[in-house]
Amino acid sequence: MRVYVPLTLSGLAEAYKTGELGPGPFVAYAVTPALREWYLSDDIEELEYAALNRAALASLRLVALDPGAPRRRVVVAVDVPDGAAAAEPGLGPDPAFLGEVRVGGAVTLAEVAAVHVDSDEAGADVTAAADALGAADRGDDDAQFVVDGAEDHELLWFATQEIPNLVGLGD
Numbered sequence: 001m002r003v004y005v006p007l008t009l010s011g012l013a014e015a016y017k018t019g020e021l022g023p024g025p026f027v028a029y030a031v032t033p034a035l036r037e038w039y040l041s042d043d044i045e046e047l048e049y050a051a052l053n054r055a056a057l058a059s060l061r062l063v064a065l066d067p068g069a070p071r072r073r074v075v076v077a078v079d080v081p082d083g084a085a086a087a088e089p090g091l092g093p094d095p096a097f098l099g100e101v102r103v104g105g106a107v108t109l110a111e112v113a114a115v116h117v118d119s120d121e122a123g124a125d126v127t128a129a130a131d132a133l134g135a136a137d138r139g140d141d142d143a144q145f146v147v148d149g150a151e152d153h154e155l156l157w158f159a160t161q162e163i164p165n166l167v168g169l170g171d
Helices: 009-018 031-039 046-064 120-137 143-152 162-168
Strands: 002-007 028-030 074-079 100-103 110-116 156-158
Touching: 002 009, 002 046, 002 100, 002 156, 009 074, 009 162, 028 046, 031 046, 046 074, 046 120, 046 143, 110 162, 156 162
Parallel strands: none
Antiparallel strands: 002 028, 002 074, 028 100, 074 110, 110 156
16 A cells, blocks of 8 residues: 655654654555545546645645744655555544545655655745645635645655755765
């Protein structure tokens, strides 16, 4: 099962140092029955893209909570065994939790398929979105427009070998 783990660049650096994402349980996003129902698509690529975007929003929330974190969203794509990730019972179709799963234990970096990170050019929009997130959550339409502006930036794909350079530990 492919899951998408929201992080910050600081969190990715820590995972690189320890060699794992975790400890578990931790939140990730995946193609769940509720996400399928909400998205109304059978195209697995579209559904995985929706799960990736849900993880990107969760990453934005992590960035907003950490004033010292670089203003870039980070999502790590990981293939975990079936049963290693499960949706929380009772979350159902609540839009706030669409695609959310819990990964039961730590995941080694060797299991990571790819890393998705904002470009440097997205920094200003991600900063503005992180600052506006609280107001958007309270229903402010103007703030939601600012948050949506971060989503206009596609996350870039990076191979796992590029993690040291992404977190500033490369040659």
